[in-house]
Amino acid sequence: MASPSSTRVESLSLSGLCAISPEYVRPADERAGLGDAFDVDDRDGLQIPIVDISPFTGGNGKDDDDDQRRRVVVEAVRAAATDWGVMHVAGHGVPRELVDRVRTAGAGFFALPVAAKEAYANDPAAGRLQGYGSRLAANAAGHRDEFGRRVRELASTLLAVLSLGLGLPGSRLEDELTGAGNKGDDDDLVLQMKVNYYPRCPQPELAVGVEAHTDVSALSFVLHNGVPGLQVRHAGRWVAAARSPEDTMVVHVGDALEILSNGRYASVLHRGLVNREAVRVSWVVFCEPPPDAVVLRPLPELVTADEPARFEPRTFREHLDRKLSKKQLLDEQHQKDDKPDKY
Numbered sequence: 001m002a003s004p005s006s007t008r009v010e011s012l013s014l015s016g017l018c019a020i021s022p023e024y025v026r027p028a029d030e031r032a033g034l035g036d037a038f039d040v041d042d043r044d045g046l047q048i049p050i051v052d053i054s055p056f057t058g059g060n061g062k063d064d065d066d067d068q069r070r071r072v073v074v075e076a077v078r079a080a081a082t083d084w085g086v087m088h089v090a091g092h093g094v095p096r097e098l099v100d101r102v103r104t105a106g107a108g109f110f111a112l113p114v115a116a117k118e119a120y121a122n123d124p125a126a127g128r129l130q131g132y133g134s135r136l137a138a139n140a141a142g143h144r145d146e147f148g149r150r151v152r153e154l155a156s157t158l159l160a161v162l163s164l165g166l167g168l169p170g171s172r173l174e175d176e177l178t179g180a181g182n183k184g185d186d187d188d189l190v191l192q193m194k195v196n197y198y199p200r201c202p203q204p205e206l207a208v209g210v211e212a213h214t215d216v217s218a219l220s221f222v223l224h225n226g227v228p229g230l231q232v233r234h235a236g237r238w239v240a241a242a243r244s245p246e247d248t249m250v251v252h253v254g255d256a257l258e259i260l261s262n263g264r265y266a267s268v269l270h271r272g273l274v275n276r277e278a279v280r281v282s283w284v285v286f287c288e289p290p291p292d293a294v295v296l297r298p299l300p301e302l303v304t305a306d307e308p309a310r311f312e313p314r315t316f317r318e319h320l321d322r323k324l325s326k327k328q329l330l331d332e333q334h335q336k337d338d339k340p341d342k343y
């Protein structure tokens with residue numbers, strides 16, 4: 001019998017196959033816009049917005065010019081989160097040298113033989129997606145604590161900017177996500193790190209690296225190794241992310257923020273493409289509300305007669321369970337809609 005590691009996508013890719021095995025071929029209705037990530041670019045010139053948030057992370061004393069610059073940032077972030085649900089964030093304050101160390105730790109790990117990585121792998125037989133999950137983050141990444149601290153600070157900064165963009169006090173979203181006034185170990189934001197490895201694929205027009213989904217998180221922060229692959233759904237079509245400008249981080253709005261903002265901020269549907277030439281690696285930090293301590297519901301300030309609540313209250317865990325059962329159901333029914341339901 002084949003060992004589990006010999007049937008992993010990575011092993012199949014390394015074996016030099018010219019065609020992918022049928023289990024990796026996506027249903028026809030999901031193949032629109034698929035292709036080699038190096039060739040799939042945006043013909044209409046649509047691009048994910050780039051926002052520079054340095055007026056909020058620069059640490060300078062404040063003067064009138066700073067206030068003006070901050071207002072510009074709030075408007076740019078608000079527009080990106082509303083129209084796209086995703087942005088390239090520049091001026092994020094995470095030092096380049098730290099980002100390089102996280103990337104190097106991941107690259108070193110993936111250079112190991114497949115069998116050596118097996119100890120860190122998710123078990124598809126147990127219903128987990130193929131890949132190397134939180135066990136890797138806790139071990140091989142090594143710099144997770146420092147990186148995690150920086151990403152946590154960045155999450156607070158962006159949540160403050162996004163609160164201001166809703167016309168609310170800067171602390172409003174983070175307070176709601178963490179059960180304000182009731183701070184304890186169980187009700188801080190939870191950071192989960194996931195490392196995605198996209199092997200080369202001989203038929204990228206038939207397969208995806210990561211299926212189309214929205215993130216359950218409040219915000220997600222993505223680094224990658226410079227190989228293209230991210231596609232986001234915007235205005236009814238798939239748009240390929242440009243190779244991120246140097247020193248930017250991709251930030252996704254997730255479901256939790258969409259719920260709190262009563263749909264004003266959109267949780268972005270996205271997927272990861274593969275290509276024939278180069279291995280892609282991405283590092284994703286999901287910034288999530290605590291599972292049980294907080295009830296996610298549209299902020300009362302944003303619910304009006306004209307804009308009634310669009311989401312039922314739920315804990316994060318209930319949201320996750322609901323979404324997983326719905327996905328299982330959809331998988332079973334081989335849902336044929338162009339755009340999968342978000343949740």
Ligand SMILES: O=C(O)CCC(=O)C(=O)O
Nearest residue numbers: 196210222230272282284
């Ligand atoms: O690789 C990427 O750019 C996105 C990965 C992703 O969407 C995920 O891991 O949930």
